[in-house]
Amino acid sequence: MHPELAAQLTVDGLLLGGVFALAALGLNVIFGVTRIVNLAHGEIIVLAALCAAVVFQRFGITPIELLPAEFIAGALLGAILERLVFRRLPPDPAGAETTSLLLAFGVAYFIVGFSLAVFTGDFRSVAYLTSSWQLGPISVGQSRFVAFVAALAIAGALAVLLRSTALGRGLRAASQNVEGARACGIDIGRMRTISFALGSGVAAAAGGLVSMIYAVNPDSGSQLTLLAFSVVALGGLGSYAGTLIGAAILGVAVSFGGFLGSAQIGQLIPYVIFIAVLLFRPSGILGKSAT
Amino acid sequence: MTDRRIAASVAILALCAILPPLGSGYVQSVFYIAVLYIALAYGWNVIAGYGGYLSFGQVTFFGIGAYAVALGVTQLHLPWLLCAFAGGAIAAVLAVPLGYLMLRLRGPFFALGMLGLAQTTRIAAEAAPFTGGSAGIYLPPGSNTLPAYYWTLAVLALAMGMTLWVDRSTFGLRLRALRADERAAGTLGVDVTRFKVMAFVISAIVPGLLGGGYAWYLTYVDPASVFSTHIELQTVAMVILGGVGTYWGPFVGGALMSQVSQSLGARFPQGHLMIFGGLIVALLIALPRGIVPALTAALARRSARA
Numbered sequence: 001m002h003p004e005l006a007a008q009l010t011v012d013g014l015l016l017g018g019v020f021a022l023a024a025l026g027l028n029v030i031f032g033v034t035r036i037v038n039l040a041h042g043e044i045i046v047l048a049a050l051c052a053a054v055v056f057q058r059f060g061i062t063p064i065e066l067l068p069a070e071f072i073a074g075a076l077l078g079a080i081l082e083r084l085v086f087r088r089l090p091p092d093p094a095g096a097e098t099t100s101l102l103l104a105f106g107v108a109y110f111i112v113g114f115s116l117a118v119f120t121g122d123f124r125s126v127a128y129l130t131s132s133w134q135l136g137p138i139s140v141g142q143s144r145f146v147a148f149v150a151a152l153a154i155a156g157a158l159a160v161l162l163r164s165t166a167l168g169r170g171l172r173a174a175s176q177n178v179e180g181a182r183a184c185g186i187d188i189g190r191m192r193t194i195s196f197a198l199g200s201g202v203a204a205a206a207g208g209l210v211s212m213i214y215a216v217n218p219d220s221g222s223q224l225t226l227l228a229f230s231v232v233a234l235g236g237l238g239s240y241a242g243t244l245i246g247a248a249i250l251g252v253a254v255s256f257g258g259f260l261g262s263a264q265i266g267q268l269i270p271y272v273i274f275i276a277v278l279l280f281r282p283s284g285i286l287g288k289s290a291t
Numbered sequence: 292m293t294d295r296r297i298a299a300s301v302a303i304l305a306l307c308a309i310l311p312p313l314g315s316g317y318v319q320s321v322f323y324i325a326v327l328y329i330a331l332a333y334g335w336n337v338i339a340g341y342g343g344y345l346s347f348g349q350v351t352f353f354g355i356g357a358y359a360v361a362l363g364v365t366q367l368h369l370p371w372l373l374c375a376f377a378g379g380a381i382a383a384v385l386a387v388p389l390g391y392l393m394l395r396l397r398g399p400f401f402a403l404g405m406l407g408l409a410q411t412t413r414i415a416a417e418a419a420p421f422t423g424g425s426a427g428i429y430l431p432p433g434s435n436t437l438p439a440y441y442w443t444l445a446v447l448a449l450a451m452g453m454t455l456w457v458d459r460s461t462f463g464l465r466l467r468a469l470r471a472d473e474r475a476a477g478t479l480g481v482d483v484t485r486f487k488v489m490a491f492v493i494s495a496i497v498p499g500l501l502g503g504g505y506a507w508y509l510t511y512v513d514p515a516s517v518f519s520t521h522i523e524l525q526t527v528a529m530v531i532l533g534g535v536g537t538y539w540g541p542f543v544g545g546a547l548m549s550q551v552s553q554s555l556g557a558r559f560p561q562g563h564l565m566i567f568g569g570l571i572v573a574l575l576i577a578l579p580r581g582i583v584p585a586l587t588a589a590l591a592r593r594s595a596r597a
Contacts, residue, residue, distance in 0.1 A: 039402070101345050
């Protein structure tokens with residue numbers, strides 16, 4: 001392969017990785033605190049992307065301007081889901097895992113059906129910043145670059161929140177040791193609601209950025225769920241730096257796969273990586289804990 | 292208890308065999324769809340209900356069965372029944388290595404892995420040179436409802452028979468032991484992997500056999516409809532409604548819900564997914580064990596009082 005082409009594909013892939021990372025971080029926050037694997041994560045991302053596309057088309061509000069609203073709406077949805085649905089789990093851990101998976105499956109297809117009723121099955125995206133900058137031999141798509149920068153900014157804000165605020169300490173404590181956190185006076189129920197709100201808010205923000213890069217329809221949700229999970233599988237569950245590196249690797253893999261094979265092969269890459277990592281290196285490339 | 296279950300099953304299956312030819316074409320397809328989903332529910336119940344491995348991708352094998360008939364009839368000019376058998380056999384053969392691979396994944400990762408598998412096979416069926424792509428394959432037109440129906444009814448009888456066997460055999464006991472605690476079951480000498488794969492193969496044969504009947508019934512196959520997660524969603528909802536891991540659960544859930552599904556689907560097609568998704572959530576919250584265990588418990592309470 002021509003080195004300039006390889007460099008181009010790598011840059012494209014790294015820019016994609018920013019949004020992938022954001023999608024996976026939301027998943028990680030929810031799993032860390034609640035131990036719930038939210039299969040409906042991709043559907044939330046897609047719902048947000050479809051909203052961004054329609055809002056841009058109708059009112060000319062760009063996905064970047066819409067980000068705060070997307071985050072708040074996603075957070076509200078997440079909080080409602082936790083309070084209404086995911087709080088009702090049986091007390092034994094095996095039963096809770098099974099029930100939470102089935103609940104998430106039901107929620108996912110509820111959202112798919114809702115999106116189909118509201119947005120139809122059409123593929124939608126936002127035609128915003130469609131030109132590109134030329135840096136020597138490499139062209140940088142403006143929409144991809146802006147999405148990348150926005151994704152990193154949100155990921156950075158999330159890191160600051162988790163590291164340096166009282167709320168972040170509460171969330172981290174709840175994800176490390178539930179009994180210990182409770183003994184220190186942390187309201188675990190509240191932390192679970194907040195983690196769902198935060199994770200879904202981040203997912204919705206990621207969805208807004210996805211609309212600038214990909215065309216999605218209501219059925220794209222499970223693909224984005226798999227994508228977020230393959231990032232998490234690569235980086236290891238619960239590892240913040242791992243998620244960023246996993247997302248970069250996946251972005252580059254998708255970029256190369258889509259170019260060398262076909263769009264369909266590009267679609268399959270997250271799944272292939274997901275299975276391969278879980279079978280051969282279940283703790284992730286950088287992760288500490290096996291699942 | 293077992294004798295009564297066999298007698299009741301035979302009686303119900305016999306009724307299902309006698310009634311449809313007496314009705315109109317509409318009645319026949321109502322029966323076909325009901326029996327199809329009940330049988331799919333029995334198939335899913337073995338690996339998910341008894342084995343505790345939630346699969347969101349058994350529809351993969353349904354699609355493979357459907358393509359076996361579509362391709363066998365149009366390309367190789369074989370009789371459809373033979374191809375439908377072959378579809379079940381192919382599903383079983385594929386399920387062995389797939390089971391060994393996938394069942395190494397635990398809990399949520401298995402569920403996701405299977406969901407992805409169904410998507411992968413759908414994309415493969417769209418891309419492969421011999422499947423007609425996303426346009427699909429048309430079979431010779433004809434009125435095939437009754438032949439497809441009897442095939443599906445025979446598969447249902449097989450699925451119920453296998454479930455009864457799982458329910459009362461030591462195989463089923465071991466399966467439930469590994470559902471309760473896989474590590475403990477392994478320590479006590481249960482060959483965990485072998486039994487998991489066996490359950491997975493049973494749960495693959497049933498949709499594999501059913502897919503061929505569906506292709507013959509519709510006389511049309513395309514990737515979006517036979518690898519559809521909607522089929523998976525309905526199957527899962529039916530087992531939850533009836534009772535996961537019970538003998539009568541798939542029957543009760545499937546019979547009730549396929550009627551709801553058919554009347555809703557005609558009037559309100561977009562809302563279909565919303566209603567099934569919402570129903571799964573509502574059932575898990577309000578009636579987590581399903582109708583059959585709830586009824587059994589109520590009956591036991593009444594007889595204890597009397």
